[in-house]
Amino acid sequence: MTAPSAGKPTLPAQVKQARESLLATLRELDPQVAKWVEEQRRARSTKPSVVVVGETNRGKSSLVNALLATPGLSPVDAEVATATYLVFDHAEDWLAKACYPGQLAPVGFPLEELIRWVSAAHELPEGQLPPRYVEVCGPVPLLERLSLVDTPGVGGLDSAHGELAMEAAANATALLFVVDASAPFTATELQFLRAMADRVETVLFALSKIDQFRGWREVLDADRALLAEHAPRFADALIHPVSARMFEMAGRAPNEQAATMLREKSGVAELQGALQELLVGRSVMLGEANTLRALSSALAEQHAILNAERRALSSGESEAEQLRARRDELTVERRSSTRGWQLKLRGEVQRTRVELGHEASRQMRDAQSYFRQQIDSADREQLVQLPQQVDMALQTISQRVSGQLAHRLNQVTDVALAELFSAEELDIIRAQFARGGGPPVVLRPPDKRPPTAEDKLLVFMGVSGGAGAAKLAAAPLAGFALFNPVVLPATIVIGLGAGWWMARTRRHAADKQHTKQWLVESIADARSTLDQLVAEQLIEAEQQLALALDDALSRRIEAIEAELKEVDKTIKMDAQERSKKLALVTKRIKDVAEGRERAEAFLGRIRTLRDRARAE
Incomplete structure (x- = not known):
């Protein structure tokens, strides 16, 4: 790595300067949104794991x-x-x-x-x-x-x-x-x-x-x-x-x-120092990247709003007619239960269920085949340890399916949103969802029941799409979300585990045939549980996504009503006043576009450093 040239600010210093400048621009346009970005930055944990x-x-x-x-x-x-x-x-x-x-x-x-x-x-x-x-x-x-x-x-x-x-x-x-x-x-x-x-x-x-x-x-x-x-x-x-x-x-x-x-x-103190020196600085840059991503999203929203204002100042009555037509179109979409986005959403959810079912079946078959081979070659001590190995395999499968489900629901959401909104409108919708205080889709775990002997067979495991099991690590999709503005991230809570508990509650026979029978029953139970949990989560996901998108429609219709009022005001302006305001809005659009480009450029530089570190 080359040393920075004398007098030239380091990347962290440049990022800090850009962040403050972009926040100042955002404060002039919408102080509440700027306050939200600052709150996100302060609330975000930067502790590495x-x-x-x-x-x-x-x-x-x-x-x-x-x-x-x-x-x-x-x-x-x-x-x-x-x-x-x-x-x-x-x-x-x-x-x-x-x-x-x-x-x-x-x-x-x-x-x-x-x-x-x-x-x-x-x-x-x-x-x-x-x-x-x-x-x-x-x-x-x-x-x-x-x-x-x-x-x-x-x-x-x-x-x-x-x-x-x-x-x-x-x-x-x-x-x-x-x-x-x-x-x-x-x-x-x-x-x-x-x-x-x-x-x-x-x-x-x-x-x-x-x-x-x-x-x-x-x-x-x-x-x-x-x-x-x-x-x-x-x-x-x-x-x-x-x-x-x-x-x-x-x-x-x-x-x-x-x-x-x-x-x-x-050598322990030296290792402690190396861990802190290496990780804490990178963690700070990750926090800065997340702030830049929030700023980019907020500036994209402001860009769309300012563009609408410029059209109103330039077009007058023709812009009002277009807004009324768009308002009526979205109102029809919101009231309809058999057209467009709802059918698309339902179809995508069903496709997700089929895809995940096939993938889970394949992974369970592979696990069963692998462990049958292990049983054939195992001695008595290895047979005793096998239930723990089965449990880990089931946990891994559960984790994979959880991650795939989170990713597919993000794709489903993007498809449904694209069915409803234009690219410019999506910039506004994304920013509104980001400020909503949490993801609109939070999938619940299965209903809790008093533990019974059968229940103890299932030791559930939770996996979050951005962040892994609690403080174990960051969400599996966290790095993906940092550099890709995914809409409506879903929190998935599914899981299973069979082998570990069975090893503790059932006397494990060293007979290989009995072990094979136990393996078949364990994996069959796990597969059944996983299918049930995925089905429950998808039903819940469809309901919550439908509510979230309906809410997005309502917000967009209200925003169009507000834009119509502004258009009415501009129509009543004299030519000199309108020209002056148009010049101001045009300048703000230029500043916001350049600010967003600046944020994305720094995100690209951070991403390049990350990729370079991986290659070294």
């Missing part, structure tokens, strides 16, 4: 504890449940809660009981369901600037766990990949990194357990060579040698001098 992944027994959880300077916090347990993440965030006092996104209220519990909630070797408290993830908050300085997600390592990156870890990492600001100093990268680790190359912008590496292996420097060199050959995108990435054990020993050192030496040699 780091997902920690690695093979089993690589010292991952020990390193997380060292980074948080809290020994024993994340359970170091080879039998941690594969379906449960640990999300660490900041709070003034320590607290822990089991989370069931979109389905059940979080369940708080004492921190000393954490291992009972996340380890397959321990029983859950009586009457409790397995959580989708566990959130632990406390007064840790590092967590004031970023959140940390400890993914389970059971199963290995060559199994379904690798796919689930990949989904979590793809939604994070950065990935911290942990390997140990016993040997160079394995084939499965390199395969995982190759798969991640196009999905995660920022990857850091930690070489753990350097105190236990004297030849760790040779392993470090071998790791660099393997990255250059098999995952060249990460060839220049820093690999941080660390020892969580040395960092923990520093807390028991006989004096401060020894403690300081141990902490320095552990």
Whole structure:
């Protein structure tokens, strides 16, 4: 990267200057809209998230504890449940809660009981369901600037766990990949990194357990060579040698001098600094990009409004006639229940149901075929672990279907809107929806019922289209939405899980034939549940989209009525007054168009930097 030339502002400084200038322009046109953009900027969280992944027994959880300077916090347990993440965030006092996104209220519990909630070797408290993830908050300085997600390592990156870890990492600001100093990268680790190359912008590496292996420097060199050959995108990435054990020993050192030496040699402080330096600055730029996107949307709305005002000043009565005709057309569309946009909306929703049904069937068939092969080659111990692998596969399928459903509903909405409004009108509608206080379509979870033995088979998982499971990471579509003005983003709440609970509540037979029968029943139950949930969500989506679009029609009709009143006023103006106002409006149109181009140009530069970082 070349150094900035002397006297030339950096990109963050240029973006800040542009943001203030565009806000000033917007304040002159519509102070309320400018206030909304400022509120969005202040309310937007800029805290980055780091997902920690690695093979089993690589010292991952020990390193997380060292980074948080809290020994024993994340359970170091080879039998941690594969379906449960640990999300660490900041709070003034320590607290822990089991989370069931979109389905059940979080369940708080004492921190000393954490291992009972996340380890397959321990029983859950009586009457409790397995959580989708566990959130632990406390007064840790590092967590004031970023959140940390400890993914389970059971199963290995060559199994379904690798796919689930990949989904979590793809939604994070950065990935911290942990390997140990016993040997160079394995084939499965390199395969995982190759798969991640196009999905995660920022990857850091930690070489753990350097105190236990004297030849760790040779392993470090071998790791660099393997990255250059098999995952060249990460060839220049820093690999941080660390020892969580040395960092923990520093807390028991006989004096401060020894403690300081141990902490320095552990490499943990250096890794903490690298995480903060690398991520916090990028997080600020992401926040600025989101503000620029809001400004661009607001300026597009003002451009459409000013164009309508210019037509009124230029055309007079002919513009009034066109507005009346458009008002009458939209009024008919709003009153009709059998024409145009409603039929298009209904047809697109049905098409979505069919497409998702086919895709879910294919993925379930693939999962069943894969696990039948695994059963045939498994020994007794592997059969015992298989239900956890099945559960992860079902969660991954659920996550995929959720993301596909969110994306398809955005497409459905675009089709329905294009049926109703012109391109200029859409600029206004998009901005109105953005300021509506939240997405018009928020799909509800299935109705809650008292848990029964059958209900406990289903451990629901929530997935949000912009933002993943709660604080696990950002929404899967967040990066897409940042650079693509998607209208009506939908929040999807669907999910399932069968294998994990069945492994805990039913004695697992080592007989392969019985296991195959169990697999067929589990996947059939999961498929049935997923179909039902998707159908319920689409029914709800169709109803809410219809209401949202009807509301958009009403707003547009009201706006046309307001424009007609302005046209009447302009008709009564004398020629000199009209000419003066027309000149002012024309200048404002030019300023707004240039402002929007400026915002889009900076968004393009930020996007280019992001893509360049991915390529390096």
